[in-house]
Amino acid sequence: MEFKRTQRQHFFTILTFSMVSWLWYDLLTSGTTLEVILGLLCGAWAVFIAYSYLRTPSLGRLDPDGLTLHRPLRTVSFKWDELQWASLGENQRALVFAYRHQGDVKDRYIGCSRKVLTPDALDAITDAVQTARPNLPSSPPKAENGAKT
The missing domain is CATH 2.30.29.30 (Pleckstrin-homology domain (PH domain)/Phosphotyrosine-binding domain (PTB))
Incomplete structure (x- = not known):
């Protein structure tokens, strides 16, 4: 028996990735140093979410x-x-x-x-x-x- 994600889990994973990616873009384009650093952290988080989602079907x-x-x-x-x-x-x-x-x-x-x-x-x-x-x-x-x- 294989355990698959539910449709709800798919939806919330994609929604979280989208929101973090948007936050990443918004912070990187703002210009201040703190926001750029936070943007890079959000970008790393978004990459990890995408990697986790794709690696574990x-x-x-x-x-x-x-x-x-x-x-x-x-x-x-x-x-x-x-x-x-x-x-x-x-x-x-x-x-x-x-x-x-x-x-x-x-x-x-x-x-x-x-x-x-x-x-x-x-x-x-x-x-x-x-x-x-x-x-x-x-x-x-x-x-x-x-x-x-």
Whole structure:
């Protein structure tokens, strides 16, 4: 299952890019040094928005053996057996996964906002995790020596 952006997300991404681009143009043509600097920052922001939008045509993919999430600067992929814990509660603002590839010493973390995914995608991810790893913890284990993990 591939997770796509909704029409609303497409609209607001293009609207944000357009507004930041207009602000960039307006600030660069004003002439004062501060406004030119702000214009350059807005231009860099607009370029990042466009790059993120074009680089990630889909938000991710759910496979029988794992999950792949596409981010603006990298793609994160892990298998179900590499999961250490997952916070999937409905009262959480984001899905948080802790995974460890073979040979890693520390956990790696990846989060995904609930606002980004559709309700069908959220249900599919939650069901897939609970099916593949029914006894998976929902938070990091507590350290026995009093140290924080």
